[in-house]
Amino acid sequence: MTTPPGNSERQAGERLVAEHVERVFNAAGNRTLSNPETAAVYVTTLGAVQHTLHGATASGIISEQQRDHLAGLIAGMSEAPRYV
Numbered sequence: 001m002t003t004p005p006g007n008s009e010r011q012a013g014e015r016l017v018a019e020h021v022e023r024v025f026n027a028a029g030n031r032t033l034s035n036p037e038t039a040a041v042y043v044t045t046l047g048a049v050q051h052t053l054h055g056a057t058a059s060g061i062i063s064e065q066q067r068d069h070l071a072g073l074i075a076g077m078s079e080a081p082r083y084v
Contacts, residue, residue: 014076018083032084039081046078 018033025031025038033039050071057067 010076014079015083017077018080021077021080022084033081034084039084042081043078046074050074 021042022033025033025042031038033042053062053067053070053074056062057064062070
């Protein structure tokens with residue numbers, strides 16, 4: 001795994017998430033986030049999840065604060081391909 005320039009606590013967390021997600025993809029039929037097509041599908045899927053969070057907020061299922069917290073987690077997850 002590679003680490004983008006800079007070294008921060010946030011990047012360290014994102015790197016750990018990337019390692020976990022990569023293991024999950026490897027276990028699911030030798031897939032990898034280093035494959036551009038797989039990475040694109042992964043990021044696109046997370047974008048759809050982000051959109052769903054906005055719908056859940058508009059429907060009153062979750063609060064704006066909950067949405068923002070979850071959106072931050074998902075945004076960090078979307079950085080995973082940068083670390084593989």
